[in-house]
Amino acid sequence: MSEPAAPNDIVPDTEHRGLTARLPQRPRDLAQLARFDRPIGWWLLFWPCVWGVWLAGAGWQLALLGWMLLGSIAMRGAGCVYNDIVDAKLDRQVARTASRPVASGRVSKKLAWGWLLALSFVGLIVLLQLRFEAQMVALASLLLVAAYPFMKRITWWPQAWLGLVFTWGLLVGWTQLRTDNLDALAAMYAGAALWVIGYDTIYALQDREDDALVGIRSSALRLGGHVRGGVALFYTGAVALWALAFWLYRADWVALLALIPAAGHLAWQVATLDSGDPANPLERFRSNRWTGALVAAACFVVGNA
Numbered sequence: 001m002s003e004p005a006a007p008n009d010i011v012p013d014t015e016h017r018g019l020t021a022r023l024p025q026r027p028r029d030l031a032q033l034a035r036f037d038r039p040i041g042w043w044l045l046f047w048p049c050v051w052g053v054w055l056a057g058a059g060w061q062l063a064l065l066g067w068m069l070l071g072s073i074a075m076r077g078a079g080c081v082y083n084d085i086v087d088a089k090l091d092r093q094v095a096r097t098a099s100r101p102v103a104s105g106r107v108s109k110k111l112a113w114g115w116l117l118a119l120s121f122v123g124l125i126v127l128l129q130l131r132f133e134a135q136m137v138a139l140a141s142l143l144l145v146a147a148y149p150f151m152k153r154i155t156w157w158p159q160a161w162l163g164l165v166f167t168w169g170l171l172v173g174w175t176q177l178r179t180d181n182l183d184a185l186a187a188m189y190a191g192a193a194l195w196v197i198g199y200d201t202i203y204a205l206q207d208r209e210d211d212a213l214v215g216i217r218s219s220a221l222r223l224g225g226h227v228r229g230g231v232a233l234f235y236t237g238a239v240a241l242w243a244l245a246f247w248l249y250r251a252d253w254v255a256l257l258a259l260i261p262a263a264g265h266l267a268w269q270v271a272t273l274d275s276g277d278p279a280n281p282l283e284r285f286r287s288n289r290w291t292g293a294l295v296a297a298a299c300f301v302v303g304n305a
Contacts, residue, residue, distance in 0.1 A: 034077030046072035047292025052173025071126035156222035163193030191241030198234035258298035
């Protein structure tokens with residue numbers, strides 16, 4: 001019978017306490033290390049993949065999306081493992097991350113590296129399903145991924161770097177199906193990056209006090225008392241660039257109406273954001289899985305109508 005999870009085994013923002021707690025200790029630690037208990041991360045990585053595939057205008061492409069979903073889960077997990085290996089000392093100094101498996105010492109760095117390789121092998125299997133051009137685009141992201149954990153040490157805007165990394169699947173999905181209309185693709189990618197800066201600024205609100213004490217930099221700290229205005233600006237820029245992408249792809253103002261639901265959802269996030277309520281930023285951050293779905297629907301309408 002699996003032993004119950006001790007309170008310090010479960011990170012504060014886990015989404016599946018019950019499922020995680022039922023696992024034996026070692027599998028539970030590895031699942032947490034890859035953030036399998038926090039699926040919002042792979043949803044946010046996966047949705048831009050869908051945007052690229054559906055805006056490319058080749059129909060549903062469900063088999064391709066299935067592979068990209070598997071790749072999103074595996075590579076998001078690998079990225080989290082790598083991040084925790086690099087950030088173990090910093091994580092020990094932040095209340096929300098001190099109980100992570102590597103930071104707490106429950107998982108050794110040697111085991112963490114082995115788990116990273118296993119997850120990367122799954123990513124390799126997915127990579128081999130893509131055509132050569134898409135493979136090259138996917139591999140080009142590795143340098144960005146490797147550099148990301150260090151950004152919080154050298155810039156107030158690590159969220160901008162994350163915006164480049166976490167939306168890379170958009171480029172892969174598009175390139176798998178076509179290599180033209182690069183102006184529309186560039187506008188879509190730039191808008192996606194601004195979207196990430198916005199939602200990750202919201203996420204960073206949880207750690208502002210601890211980050212300031214240990215010297216971790218973030219957009220939430222840089223914006224100070226102007227976080228709501230900053231997030232509104234990023235989201236507005238994202239919607240404007242997505243609208244530009246749609247226009248470059250199809251010069252029809254009616255197509256822009258497809259973005260109204262996503263724009264309305266982002267406006268709701270900004271209007272209801274309350275940094276004084278500990279639960280509010282996490283809830284608003286997680287709600288971006290619906291933003292991703294709404295933009296995906298818009299991409300399908302514009303790309304396949």
